[in-house]
Amino acid sequence: MASWADEISAIIEKNIVGFGASGTSTASVGTVIAVQDGISRIYGLQDVKYLELVEFTRTGLFGLAFNLEEETVSCPILGDYTHIREDDEVRTTGRIIEVPVGDALLGRVVNPLGQPIDDGGPINTTKFRPIERVAPGVITRQSVNTPVQTGLKAVDSMIPIGRGQRELIIGDRQTGKTAIAIDTIINQKGKNLLCIYVAIGQKNSSIARTRAILEQHGAMEYTIIVAAGASDPAPLKYLAPYAGCSMGEEFMESGRDALIIYDDLTKHAEAYRNISLIIRRPPGREAFPGDVFYLHSRLLERAARLNKDYGGGSLTALPIIETKANDISAYIPTNVISITDGQIFLETDLFNAGIRPAINVGNSVSRVGTSAQTAAMKQVGGTLRLDLAQFRELAAFAQFSSDLDKRTKNSIDRGQRLTEVLKQGQYQPLPVEKQVMIIYATNQGFLDDVALDQVAAWEAGFHRYMEANHPEIAQEIVEQSVKQKNKMSKELLAKLDAAIDEYKKTAAPRADAPATTAKAR
Numbered sequence: 020m021a022s023w024a025d026e027i028s029a030i031i032e033k034n035i036v037g038f039g040a041s042g043t044s045t046a047s048v049g050t051v052i053a054v055q056d057g058i059s060r061i062y063g064l065q066d067v068k069y070l071e072l073v074e075f076t077r078t079g080l081f082g083l084a085f086n087l088e089e090e091t092v093s094c095p096i097l098g099d100y101t102h103i104r105e106d107d108e109v110r111t112t113g114r115i116i117e118v119p120v121g122d123a124l125l126g127r128v129v130n131p132l133g134q135p136i137d138d139g140g141p142i143n144t145t146k147f148r149p150i151e152r153v154a155p156g157v158i159t160r161q162s163v164n165t166p167v168q169t170g171l172k173a174v175d176s177m178i179p180i181g182r183g184q185r186e187l188i189i190g191d192r193q194t195g196k197t198a199i200a201i202d203t204i205i206n207q208k209g210k211n212l213l214c215i216y217v218a219i220g221q222k223n224s225s226i227a228r229t230r231a232i233l234e235q236h237g238a239m240e241y242t243i244i245v246a247a248g249a250s251d252p253a254p255l256k257y258l259a260p261y262a263g264c265s266m267g268e269e270f271m272e273s274g275r276d277a278l279i280i281y282d283d284l285t286k287h288a289e290a291y292r293n294i295s296l297i298i299r300r301p302p303g304r305e306a307f308p309g310d311v312f313y314l315h316s317r318l319l320e321r322a323a324r325l326n327k328d329y330g331g332g333s334l335t336a337l338p339i340i341e342t343k344a345n346d347i348s349a350y351i352p353t354n355v356i357s358i359t360d361g362q363i364f365l366e367t368d369l370f371n372a373g374i375r376p377a378i379n380v381g382n383s384v385s386r387v388g389t390s391a392q393t394a395a396m397k398q399v400g401g402t403l404r405l406d407l408a409q410f411r412e413l414a415a416f417a418q419f420s421s422d423l424d425k426r427t428k429n430s431i432d433r434g435q436r437l438t439e440v441l442k443q444g445q446y447q448p449l450p451v452e453k454q455v456m457i458i459y460a461t462n463q464g465f466l467d468d469v470a471l472d473q474v475a476a477w478e479a480g481f482h483r484y485m486e487a488n489h490p491e492i493a494q495e496i497v498e499q500s501v502k503q504k505n506k507m508s509k510e511l512l513a514k515l516d517a518a519i520d521e522y523k524k525t526a527a528p529r530a531d532a533p534a535t536t537a538k539a540r
Contacts, residue, residue: 170448181391183324410434
């Protein structure tokens with residue numbers, strides 16, 4: 020009997036010794052008092068923090084502490100909110116919302132919580148980052164002077180994008196905004212630029228098609244797709260760009276270069292408006308809350324190029340905004356224009372006229388300018404914007420006059436051929452050295468005697484001819500302008516002139532050859 024009592028006593032003593040703070044945890048507990056359109060109002064969460072994850076214990080779903088009021092907390096529900104009921108218990112987790120980051124996500128399609136939604140199995144990473152973060156300060160940054168080659172002649176020559184820049188792509192629906200973004204991703208193969216494509220409010224079929232195109236061109240191996248589909252609740256659409264940005268920041272702060280595309284921030288702002296109206300935040304212009312500018316500014320300011328003391332990495336942002344009737348003076352477009360370092364404006368009339376990409380040169384600008392161009396592209400494309408603008412003014416004037424002097428007629432003819440050269444098929448990005456050669460040939464008048472409907476065929480044949488007969492010229496352009504950052508030498512230009520003359524005499528399409536046009540975007 021004594022031994023039995025001693026045994027019980029020993030067990031109790033052991034449990035008392037092992038009982039301590041290390042085996043306990045505290046959580047604030049609240050109760051759901053209302054659920055409405057993906058937002059729950061919770062009473063009793065005393066110590067909850069802003070953007071802390073809260074758990075609905077009955078369903079296992081998570082919510083986000085979003086609106087902290089005196090007695091209640093409004094929480095967007097991160098999942099199917101139809102399972103949440105009044106009087107459900109809610110507990111704090113003590114964790115600010117974060118997403119997995121790292122190389123393990125490359126090649127994967129994930130939701131805004133970083134959970135895989137493709138067929139690739141679990142993501143093996145132990146690194147996490149909070150979705151909200153203060154942007155790098157001025158001291159940590161350096162100037163933008165390294166190009167992001169899009170592979171599009173019209174962009175790389177006139178509206179250059181640099182690593183660390185924020186360049187807006189803006190235009191009506193169905194004008195080729197996403198096409199520019201996808202072409203840019205495809206063109207990064209072998210250029211040490213990791214890509215993140217954030218799809219906000221798109222149909223699942225569109226996201227699947229984008230993934231298939233990237234796989235077809237071998238681009239998924241260096242790309243992450245963060246998908247918040249049209250059928251997903253507003254809270255997930257709201258989180259998506261911040262989650263993608265955190266994934267990009269991991270690459271930037273490890274000394275690498277990353278590119279992130281937000282497609283598109285119009286739907287992001289609408290999702291935020293939906294959340295804000297449901298939680299009774301005061302509506303302002305167009306029913307958007309007063310902090311809708313801060314919604315995008317704190318996101319886009321996180322794009323930067325860090326200086327060498329901080330690793331030298333960069334994060335380049337290409338946000339997309341959809342306009343209505345080409346109105347770039349609307350609320351959300353003007354907000355994002357004022358945040359970014361320039362915009363590529365795509366116009367419906369140009370698109371319908373067959374100019375693809377349908378870039379309106381007058382309303383498009385890069386505030387980084389030639390700092391984000393190679394030396395050779397600066398050399399051949401320096402006057403391109405001015406030449407095109409003059410051509411369009413002359414072309415408009417020429418409609419009212421049939422009697423044109425020779426100089427005006429030559430300017431119009433050159434502008435028409437330049438416009439044809441800048442047209443480009445979808446998913447056909449061009450290396451910078453090929454862009455330089457064809458723009459140089461156009462500027463120097465080598466295409467002045469080529470019929471307009473033969474320009475595309477002439478260019479295609481020219482690239483094939485240079486690859487087969489003069490590959491050393493393209494190599495010299497790369498070495499002189501890209502690697503050494505020097506302009507093309509007189510000797511190199513003389514070689515290029517001779518090669519173009521040789522092509523025109525021996526291999527250029529005849530005037531009576533059938534016309535070819537670029538594949539529609």
